Amino acid sequence: MTTAKNTQFHTAHARPLNSARPLTTRYSSLGSGIAVESEYVGKPTCEKCGTDEFIYLESYVPPVFRRDGAVRTLGEVAYTCTRCEDFSAHSVPASWTPPGWYLG
Secondary structure: OOOOOOOOOOHHHOOOOOOOOOOOEEEOOOOOOOEEEOOOEOOOOOOOOOOOOOEEEEEEEOOEEOOOOOEEEOEEEEEEEOOOOOEEEEEEOOOOOOOOOOOO
């Protein structure tokens, strides 16, 4: 059995590839040439309530370090405020970890 292949491609049916938001990149001042997406980096805090008291962490991805100890990628966190039910997800500083978190 072989897979079917559509040989009649028409541009009228093609959708343009637009990103959901424009990406802006900046280059590290250390001259490493690593492109980093400039976006919000901060500790999890509800913007509406102005506190982290009601934060429920949905997921946490720890940062990745290079062999020389420099940060390759920042950690990421996704959370919901249980007071106003606002959801947010963003990068966190490499020094931040959830309470009680440790690498075993």
